[in-house]
Amino acid sequence: MNHLTEEQLIEHYYGESPQSARIDHHLRECIACSEAYAAVRGDLAAFEPITVPARGALYGEQVWQSIRNLVPVYERKQQGLRHRFNNSKSLGFATAWVALIAVAIFAGRQWENHRGQLQVQTAATRPPTMLAVLGDHLGRSERLLVALKHDSGDSTAPVKAEAQNLLADNRLYRESATNSGNPAFAAALEQLERVLVEIANEPDDASPARLAELQKELNTDGLLFEVRVLRSRVRDDQEEEQTGAIRTKGALI
């Protein structure tokens, strides 16, 4: 075995050497490496942790009190986000919101047409189903984008498979949005579709690095934000449905 490098000695000191036993053996045999290791160990052992200023017992409570008024109750936070979003892109997203409802209605009808037995349902029971279908699609899309963003370096196959699964549904929703004259919503779904197509068509052995590159190229961060906003609105609408506040929508259908 050759003499150990400084890097190997440092790695060994921190207990992360893949050849720990061999290095231990070598250190017993080689005086030069043994002395070098003793020097590394001495230097690092002498490097004491930075002394952190003491915090009082109530420090955590003080931190909470200092930020308490800066964070809204969670439901209000979503409304705040919506308000902020509307201010910045008011026209586009007002249109998108109208489009979302329209697409949800359209998607629900499509869904029900494929299931004759569901036609006996009353009008008042349709919206939750429609919204659930769309909400599920947006939720799965969001999870895929999050997985892409925080890629763990594992196999890319699950991400690719999920993109393939989502692609067909997304096309349906995009076409629905286009046909019902809702360009803002259609544009968001079109961008999502481009990402899904790219991921779905990656080779089976695509590296995590390649997915990271795709993430940058396609600006998936921006898309993720849009999907989250749309999804939160669908969820809000579902909650309203559950409280019975949206009966009038059922009448409109």
Next chain:
Amino acid sequence: MEENNDQSIVRAVLSGDKEAYGVLVVRHSFAIFRVAFRITGHKADAEDVVQETFIRGYQKLESFESRSKFSTWIYRIAVNYALNLRNKRKPEVAYQIGEDADATQHQVQIADTAANPERLLLSQEIDVLQARAMENLTATERTAFVLRHMEACTTEEIAATLHIAPNAAKQAVFRAVQKLRRDLAPLKVNA
């Protein structure tokens, strides 16, 4: 056990119980302050990191996945914010040890504490040199070294926290140790 409790608190917060978040803040503030201070090197900056971390954590709480630990998740937010803060502050640091700094240069710049006992003087000298050596590291090197040497994180944990490859994390620690050893070599001569 505490982690399970953290997760149930997160669910409560997401359901509209804002006050529940206070429990998480109280529980994790000390740990966040500790790592923030070690990375930034400034008390005021560390306090800023603690506040900002918990605000960001609240805003991102919906993206917290219950299969991970809340403590790890919030810790990562803190480390990244502290790292960014340090990157911004770096040009403002007045003292920089040059690449070719020698022992004489260090000795001249140590505060005169001759009135103190010899042991205290040596201890202060060590503290000053160590602090200056840490200042000489890049923000990433310093953070990687703090996480490795002082927070006992593994290479994988450092990589995940800093969003870099494990090999890059290992190299950052390695470069940090090399620089620290080089900068602290005069101390061994003096001691």
